[in-house]
Amino acid sequence: MSSPSSNTIAPSPDVEQQQTGGESKLEHEVDLENDEHPQSLPLFRKWLIVLVIASSALCVTCASSAAAFTEDGIASTFHVSHEVTILSISLFIEGLGLGPLLAGPLSEVYGRNIIYRVSFILLFAFSFGVAFSPNIAVHFVFRFITGFCGSTFLSVAGGSVSDLFDNKTVANPMAVYTISPFIGPVVGPLIRFINQNTNWRWTYYTLIIWTFVQIIALFLFVPETYIPVLRLQKAIKLRKSTGDDKYFAPLEKHDINLGQALLVSCYKPFQLILYDHMALLLNIWTSLILGILYLAFQAFPFIFEDNHGFNDQDTGMAFMGIGIGMISGLASQPYWNGVNEKEAEKNGGVLPPEARLYMGEIGGVLIPLGLYFLAFTTYPSVPWPVPIIASIFFGAGIYFVFTSVFTYLVTAYRPIAASALASNSAMRSTFAAVFPLFATFMYEGLGTVGATALLAGVMTLTVPLPFIYRRIGARFRAKSRFAVE
Structure with missing residues (x-):
C-alpha cells in the first residue's frame, strides 16, 4: 500500500532505524493536519462544545446547593436534626474537592472525552442512591460519591x-x-419550589433527569479535544488502514506510570501550598469566598424568612441577586480583554501574570462592600429588595476574584498548572464544606447584622492581597520553586 502524504505524517525528530529481517525500518511520528486540529472546528461547533461542558459543570454545582432546601424533608423522613442534614452539602462538596486528584492524571492518559462520559454516567447511576436512600447513612455516602464523580x-x-x-x-x-x-x-435554590409542592426526593429526581440530558449532549456534541490522544487515535487508525506498524504517537513512546502519576497528583497540590506562600494566600482568599457563598444557603432563611416572612420558594428566588451580579461581571469581560491587550503592549507583547490581578482588585473590594451593604439592610424595617440588591455586589465580586485567581494560577504556575488548580479546588471545597456547619449557630448567636458584618470584616482583611501581588508578584515568582519567572 502507498503511504500517506508527507504533510500528514511528520518524521520523528529522533527517527529510529530498526533492523527487521535485514531491512531497515523507519518510524514515523504522527502529527495532526491543520483541518484535524480542534481549533479548526467551526466557531459554532466550538461554542456548542463549551456550552455543553459549562452546563455540565453548572448541573454538578447546582446539585451541591439544591440539597440545602431538602434539609427539612430529610430531617423529618430520617428523624435527624437539621444540623445533621447539613452534611448532605458538606460531603458532596468534599467529593468535588477530592475528585480532581484522580480525574486530572486519568485525563492525561485516556483523554478528556472518556473521562467526561464515564464520570457523568457514574453520577447518573449513583444519584439514584441519593434519591431513593432508605436512611441517612446511605444518603450521605451516595452524596459524597456523586460529588466525587461530578468533579x-x-x-x-x-x-x-x-x-x-x-x-x-x-x-x-x-x-x-x-x-x-x-x-x-x-441556580440550586431556584428549584426550591419543588420541595414546597412535592416530596423532597423530587429535587433529586429532577437532578437525575438533568444529568441524563447532559449525558446525551456529551455523547452527541462533545468530541475528544486532547491533542496527544487525537494523535494516538490517528496513529492507531493508520496502522490499521495501512497494515504498517511504523506509525506512532508520542503518547505511546512515553513510559507512563499511572500509579506514580496519581501519587504525584495527590501530593503536588499540597506541596505547592506548603512551600509557596503566594499560592497559599490566593487559595485561602478564594476558599473564604466560596465558604461564605455556601454559608449563605443557611443564612438567607434567617434574613428573608425570619425578617421578611418569605416562604421556601421566595427564599430560593432571593439568590437571584448573586446570580445577577455574576452575570454582570461576565458581561464586562470585553473591557478586561482590552485591559489585558494594553498591558501586553507595555510588556513587549507578553502579558505578565500579575496583570490578571486588576480584575481581582475590583472583586476584592466589591465582596466586603456587598457584605457590609447586606449586613445593614437585613433589618425587618428595610424593604426586602434592598438586601437582594446588596447581594449583586457580592456576586459580581465572586466572578472577578475567581476569574482573576484562576487565570493567574494557570499562567504563573504553568509547568504545574493542573496541580495549582487542584490545590485551589481542594482547599476551596474544604472551606465550602465546613462553613455551612456553623452558619446556624453564628446567625442565631450574633443575629443577621452581626454575623454578616463579621464575614464582611474578615473579607476586608483580604482586600490588600491582589494590590500587593500585582505590584511585587514578579519578585515572589522569581524566588518560587514552582512559579515561572
Missing part, C-alpha cells in the same frame, strides 16, 4: 476550552466556562 467538570473541562481556542480568542469562552460552576450554587 471532573471542575478540573478537566478548562483544558477542553484551551484546546479549542488559541490564546487570542480563549478569554471569552473561558469566562463562560469559569462562571458556570459558580452560577450553579445560585
